Amino acid sequence: MALNIVRRIDDRIRILNVVVSVSDKTGLERLIPGLVGHCPDVKIYSTGGTHAAIGKILGEDEAKRRLIAVSDYTGQPEMQGGLVKTLDFKIYLGLLSETYNQAHQHDLARASAVAIDMVVVNLYPFRQTIAKPGVTPEEARTNIDIGGPCMVRAAAKNYLRVAAVTDPADYAALLAEIAAHKCTLGLDTRFRLMRKAFRHTADYDAAIAGYFAGVEPETMRATYTLQG
Numbered sequence: 001m002a003l004n005i006v007r008r009i010d011d012r013i014r015i016l017n018v019v020v021s022v023s024d025k026t027g028l029e030r031l032i033p034g035l036v037g038h039c040p041d042v043k044i045y046s047t048g049g050t051h052a053a054i055g056k057i058l059g060e061d062e063a064k065r066r067l068i069a070v071s072d073y074t075g076q077p078e079m080q081g082g083l084v085k086t087l088d089f090k091i092y093l094g095l096l097s098e099t100y101n102q103a104h105q106h107d108l109a110r111a112s113a114v115a116i117d118m119v120v121v122n123l124y125p126f127r128q129t130i131a132k133p134g135v136t137p138e139e140a141r142t143n144i145d146i147g148g149p150c151m152v153r154a155a156a157k158n159y160l161r162v163a164a165v166t167d168p169a170d171y172a173a174l175l176a177e178i179a180a181h182k183c184t185l186g187l188d189t190r191f192r193l194m195r196k197a198f199r200h201t202a203d204y205d206a207a208i209a210g211y212f213a214g215v216e217p218e219t220m221r222a223t224y225t226l227q228g
Contacts, residue, residue: 008100009160012184013117017094019045019070020120021086021148025053027168031120032057034175036066039183043114045070047078047085086147095119095154095162118163118185119155123148123204130211137215138223144208149201159187159194166193166200 018035022028032054035042046054047070055063071077074088094116097104108115124145129135155164163185165174170193177185 009187011187012181013161013163013190014182014184015039015117015163015178016041017043017045017114017116018118018120019086019091019116019151020054021047021050021070021151022120022122023124023145023148024122024168025050027171028053029057031168031171031175034171034178036062038175038178042066042183043068045073045116047071084147086151091116091151092154095151096158098158099161116155116162118165119151120165121148121152121155122166122168123152123200126204126211127207130207136223137212137220140208140211145204149204152197152201156194156197159190161190163190164193164197166197170196 015035016039020028020032028050032044035044036058044054044066045068051067051069054067058067070086070088070091074090076088078085090111090113093107093111093113097108097113097115099105099108099115107113124143126140126143126145129143130140132139152164152166155162163174165171174185174189177189
């Protein structure tokens, strides 16, 4: 007979470690000061252009205290061209660890990793790219996000203690909850964010599949100079 296993989780989780990596930077100027203002111990891990944008929002002194480049945290520099930034063991250990699990706690300690409480991610603008007149398959291909969907899915899978934030329209409500509940987010909120996150990645993949379903091999081949 199957056993029902009850996982011991917290209804509310404190926001201490946040990964922010966004293509659409709308609302960052409100989100970041709000997080810092309501969560005195928060650390923000970020990459590339997002890291630079957050640094400007925070200012030099505050950025030194709170803002950490993902490459500094992982010890791995970004791949040239920014193709690999967040696909790292320490990031996914921090996202997928169930902190009530003693073995996972040992894994975090072994890797000198932190448990990540929130991911704020939106993806490369694939739909906007393919909507441009005369777009080529190569332009479409280069706007397929890899790291973003992986982080969103990992965070959403572990909604037991991680908030997966994919829509700038949610920032205001999240800040309001954080302000009202001493820098914490509830399980119901994390669950709603999970459902929205998987819808987001599903729609993204559907757009990619739909576009390339309409591209003939001859059209694709004409995009490149082929050798051999």
